[in-house]
Amino acid sequence: MSRFVAAAALAALLFAPVGAYAKTFPVPDDNPIATVSIPNAWEPHEYDGGVEGTSEDGGVYVAVEEVNAKDVGEATGDGIEWFAKQGVKIDEKSIKTQDIKINGMAAFDMDMHGVDKDGPTHVSMTLVKTNSDTKFLYVYLWGSDKATQDNAKDLAAIAESLQATK
Numbered sequence: 001m002s003r004f005v006a007a008a009a010l011a012a013l014l015f016a017p018v019g020a021y022a023k024t025f026p027v028p029d030d031n032p033i034a035t036v037s038i039p040n041a042w043e044p045h046e047y048d049g050g051v052e053g054t055s056e057d058g059g060v061y062v063a064v065e066e067v068n069a070k071d072v073g074e075a076t077g078d079g080i081e082w083f084a085k086q087g088v089k090i091d092e093k094s095i096k097t098q099d100i101k102i103n104g105m106a107a108f109d110m111d112m113h114g115v116d117k118d119g120p121t122h123v124s125m126t127l128v129k130t131n132s133d134t135k136f137l138y139v140y141l142w143g144s145d146k147a148t149q150d151n152a153k154d155l156a157a158i159a160e161s162l163q164a165t166k
């Protein structure tokens with residue numbers, strides 16, 4: 001009998017809807033320009049303009065928020081300033097940029113390394129073009145290289161869940 005119960009429990013886990021493991025958030029909450037799903041284990045919560053969460057192991061922070069900007073340059077400058085205010089010192093020599101696509105949406109990615117209060121850190125800031133001419137999505141990622149690698153599956157799922165609205 002216990003084998004049957006174990007098999008039934010395993011089947012329930014395998015065939016459970018993915019939504020049971022992640023919550024989809026509008027970004028921003030009022031008049032959204034996009035949606036994103038963040039795993040429940042990351043304890044996501046909304047804030048003014050976006051949503052954020054921290055990996056279950058506490059090693060990676062991710063945030064997705066709306067930003068009003070006239071161009072990519074203005075928006076990326078604001079993002080770098082935000083990291084500086086959080087105590088992250090970016091190694092300017094480590095900055096790598098590239099144009100990418102996320103779910104068919106054009107995006108500009110800045111990947112860099114630096115130091116925070118816990119030591120060496122990996123930072124990524126991706127600016128995603130939405131269906132609005134003056135609104136972008138910031139996707140912030142902040143954590144150690146190891147934590148980023150350890151949470152790669154969840155991070156990929158978060159990125160794949162991004163959808164523009166309107």
